[in-house]
Amino acid sequence: MGKNRKKVQVVVLLLALLLGGYAIVQSFTSNDSGLVKEGQQVPEFRLANLQGEPVALEDYVGKPVVINFWGTFCEPCIREMPSFERQHEQWKDQGVEILAINLSEDTLTVSNYVKKLGVTYTILRDVNRKTEKRYGIRSYPTTFFVNRDGTLSSVFVGEMKESQIEERISKIVQQ
């Protein structure tokens, strides 16, 4: 009887700890903005670039990645693109990749803008706003700085200054 009781105690408390612990941990990970949280893995994607070739996030495992969501209709997005271009030039030898995901616009519109702006980093094309929704984007531009292991280092909502971009990229490079 006494031994049995111990077993019941351990099993019940362990179950409470497991189920309860899971529920409590879950409550920490849900958040206000719906954006991916720092330290979490960012969602995978496989999208077409401007040449129509597939580019997946997993192609960049082990590299620091900057994911920028932008649209031609978003003036601050367009304004910050030259800064990203310069930062791309500065960091590309250290393996930093910039993936700029366009918000489901036409090929023609996007390529015209990219040509006009002289952007050389990778432009990707979201479809049906699916990737955007998976990342929980609510306003544009939004930029994710992703560590080499695919976890989120930081996220910035709004137009970025070049110094801010530099600071955040140097963080993910050092990681």
Next chain:
Amino acid sequence: MLLPVNTKCECGHQNAVGTVLCESCGKPLEKELLESNEPLEMRYDGVARRSQKANPDYLDKIWNFFSSVKIAIYLIIITFVGAMLGTIFPQASTFISSTFDPSVYYAEQYGLPGKIYYFLGLHRTYTSWWFITLLVMIATSLVICSIDRVLPLYRALSKQQIRKHHAFLKRQKATYSTTLAEDEAEWTKQYGQALRKKGYKVFVDESGTALLAEKNRFSRWGPYINHIGLILFLLAVLARSIPGWNVDQYVSIADGDTVPIVGTNYYVKSEGFKIELYENEELPEELKDSGRIKSFKTEVVLYECSANCNDDFEQPTLTEVHQHTILVNDPLRYKELKLHQFDFNLTPRINAVSPMVVNVQTGESYGPFHLKMVEPELHYEVGPYTLELIDKYMDFAINSEGEPITLSSSPNAPAFIFNIKGPGLAEAGEVFMYFPLEKDKVRFSQDTINRELANKVAIKVEGMENVDFSAATTHLNVRIDKAIKYLWIGAVISMIGLVMGTYWQHRRIWLRIDDQQLTLGAHTNKNWYGLRADIAYALKHCGIELDPKSLDNGGHKG
């Protein structure tokens, strides 16, 4: 109370630590209790709680914490107060606008209290870590309290001693004693028969002079069944945090579009939103011409993705699984998915036009050619003309620097820039700007922009049949709640337990006769009136008539 004491009763039964009344004969074990004359506390039949132990270790201490009903009540009170705090201002989850920002909203709407509310995280009370922790603790407490009480109680009730101690019988809240003239065994038998008629199960010991009559023991299990239901209910609530178990989001679909429901494997197509107004004949005089809405409905087709679902580079393979006309209160239901009509927008959206190319000088027209708003072809051959699409704007405007821009990605004011080659035009082609919507042609003065080219060539849509548009956009609420059926099962079990414990009472009558001296005691958890009536009924059957009230030994409330 938990000191190591001799827990062996004079009847020879070895009781567990913490036992109040001997498990066998019912004699009060504590000295003070034995000497007092108050009616006995019969809770759990006086058996020890399972976890009561002389030397609790660390695990026992945690167990004992959750085993305490007092702690459980505090936990429930704290949870109630927490839940009340969550109702002061609206919860953030009730706002569905994508631009809703709680850090701004609460401060703006409610001032300082709102700021504090947001700061404390009360805008998400019911999903906060502390609220979930409280629920988890209550669930743990429910399980442990039940285990600790139901098992000893079950043991105590399944092997009851028939002949009880005098102190036990005399100190019940309903008791009776007298001297009998009849044969002891015969009287006992007769009394038992009378109680059988009242639906009691009657047990007589081997001497034939002690009796236990019992009725509705199952009602004792009511509270525990109720707890099982509550635990299931709580687990179902907690299960909602499993990804995919609880989805509550919105999709907007223009007529004819197919959109993915992000977070699920489904795609949904709107075959058209329709709004129906009441005819004037159907309305009373004062409401005529007021545009009363009779129904909103969306014809939808639901698809499930069967391949390339998480790969946006490839086209997903969709399989139609369901069709439904969604009305208010008549959502589409497919497995756990529900799509409710939520809102609509009657602003039409242009999808494509099929214009003619007109040679203005000769008046001849060619075409039509099909021009889509989204991902249009870049090259068109129309009669003698060749059109090369060189740029396009969905929502055309001129910014502060005088440059053409697009304000959004919706075709609110589409504009196309073509390089046209053809008769009477320059060899390398001439740039022509085309606004498909008539209002934009005027607003942005298409003819002025195109200058002399406007006198040579025109692009014109003839008739509405050459315009493809979506008349409306429907907004649907997507709901998945996999936990709901478990909530229901939990609620039903809980209700069964509640009814069991509420509408039936466990009644027991013990008696013993020693040397013609009858001692009778009886216990129930409620409705003492009914119990006393049962005792008196059976006594009357044996020739003793008395007022049921005289059986009352005091000390109870019903």
